[in-house]
Amino acid sequence: MNSKIGYLVAIALLLVLPFVVYPVFLMKLLCFALFASAFNLILGFGGLLSFGHAAFFGGAGYITGHALKVWGLPTELGILFGALTAGLLGVLIGMLAIRRQGIYFAMITLAMAQMVYFIFVSSDFTGGENGLQGVPRGYALGFIDLQNDLSMYYFVLTIFIVAFAIIARTVHSPFGQVLSAIRDNEDRATSLGYDVDRYKLLAFVLSATFAGLAGGTKTVVFQLASLTDSHWHMSGEVVLMTLLGGLGTIVGPSVGAAIIITLQNYLASGPLGAWVPVVLGLIFVVCVLAFRRGVIGELQAFIRKSF
């Protein structure tokens, strides 16, 4: 009940926010919030630290960009196509990676993501170092001009809310419960008769697909796809967002993404311009040392303790 009111307030806030804050910045924030939420699905609820999610995020960005720019697909289809391709890539990488746990899982995902990265560096369709530029935003549903930042914002917000709702639903579904059980004690889940690998793979693919959805949407917003999004730094950044916001909480990753993106954006033009990476690193250290449950995790724990 309480959370329902909370969500309604949040949606109302998001609806009026573009009149106060610069909409393109908000769209970027939403894209990363979705990316972090998708990542949280596999790390927070599946207990698997993937270090290769940039491959899905960046990969879908390129695919969407190519589909819109070269094939001329409608915007929605282009984004959907990017997300599905990321899902397919998730099947391939996931099938290999879920056979191992812990550090080995992280290393396999990282290695696969690096392979994908080098394919992007040397491919023609990605533009290599220069990136894929000039992707048209097109029209939503065939008639809403997305060149207008406000309509683009509501388009992105719709995608975000729908995807976020699906992720939240997944977490609270029987599937999500089994996933948490596997995270907490894999052997027990196996002994109860669950096919652990299938659950893990499905969670991985879902996470990859939503990461792809975020990447594709980001490409449309900025009208470009660049190597930054598939570089392993991005895989690290999304871990940071998720941990900072609160691992295994529904809204935590979005809050973490908001904090990181806001810092990146506003520190960049201040006197701390050259120190952005240092500031982010310090925040990470403080977060790990002082509040391990992340912003939202600590908040929840505080509420639970106090009331």
Add this chain to the structure above:
Amino acid sequence: MSILKKLSLSVSAVAMMASAAAAEISDGIVKIGVLTDMSATYSDVAGQGTVVAAQMAIDEFNGTVAGAPIELVTADHQNKADIAANKAREWGDTQQVDAFAELVTTSVALAVFEVAKQQNKIALVSGAASSPLTSDACIPTGLHWTYNTRALAVGTGSAVVKEGGDTWFFLTADYAFGEALQADVTRVVEAEGGKVLGAAKHPFPASDFSSFVLQAQASGAKVVGLANAGGDTINAIKAANEFGLVAAGQKIAGLLVFLSDVHALGLETAQGLQMTVSFYWDMNDETRAWSQKFFDQTGKMPTGVQAGTYSSVLQYLKAIDATGSDDTDTVLAKMREMPVNDMFATNGILRSDGRMVHDMFLAEVKSPAESTGPWDYLKIVRTIPGEEAYGPLSESNCPTK
């Protein structure tokens, strides 16, 4: 007439004059946004130094042009095209920025071009190197100031062949940029009657160049061309030094090397390296005076990218001063009409495809014995006329030229 009335009259007269002067200046302020890399790979080549350089251009106008104040805003794009696009768009939409300057690295320049095209604002590119910025990827309001890959390839390629370096071996970064650079130089070398004996592709980025340097030595080529950039170039030069490549009589030709790279390498390692530069601080009294002022503020001598940023911002302000307007098309027309004459360029011509054509220089890194003091690194071997470096306008594929 009472004093009060007199006062109010004169106040309103002043106000009218001020508004007349600033009428042509949108929002009553000229705002220039320097978007550069302050923290990553290119922060030495461009970075804070370009902000200082842009400020030096503004200071020459004492901070006002055509009756309106000039304001400089800056941001670190961290070499990420999306951050650059976001920042540029925000500047244009909400902060009345009239021109974007510097824009190092091609992906950033291309991303900002897209924004500049949509918002009809001027983009003054200095740090990005790709020739397509004024060819296939050109926009009507995008100006490419300091150099481009064609000029570097032609400058170093043809000059080195003319100096007798007619057999080449390349160390090429294994991605699109490296291959394009190698292809550009190969064309020039062969046109001049030289021969390319082979190439070794190295991964990008690479730290161990020993096997590639050995291949280059074994090839027996007179010149080893480095078709890479940044850290790769530095590592390759270091490895070449360790294997005594230059001492054994081969020459290294760097295609994308900056003064800051030479400074980082030291003369002992970099000596004998040939490179094409757009600017060197120690060329005449004017460059020396300007560079000294720059040095006083930054503790470093300026790179070509930094000097070019100064020149582009200066030309932009001169055009506003001459026309009394900051309207994009008016300013652009004036910038093209006036030859670029400052300490960076002599009789530079701004072409309709956005290319600023000016003379380039082939330089060789001095040996420690030749150098007489700190930052005395280069000797100019040859002046490459602008037309030769940048090619004729007909070569450009720019649709709006």
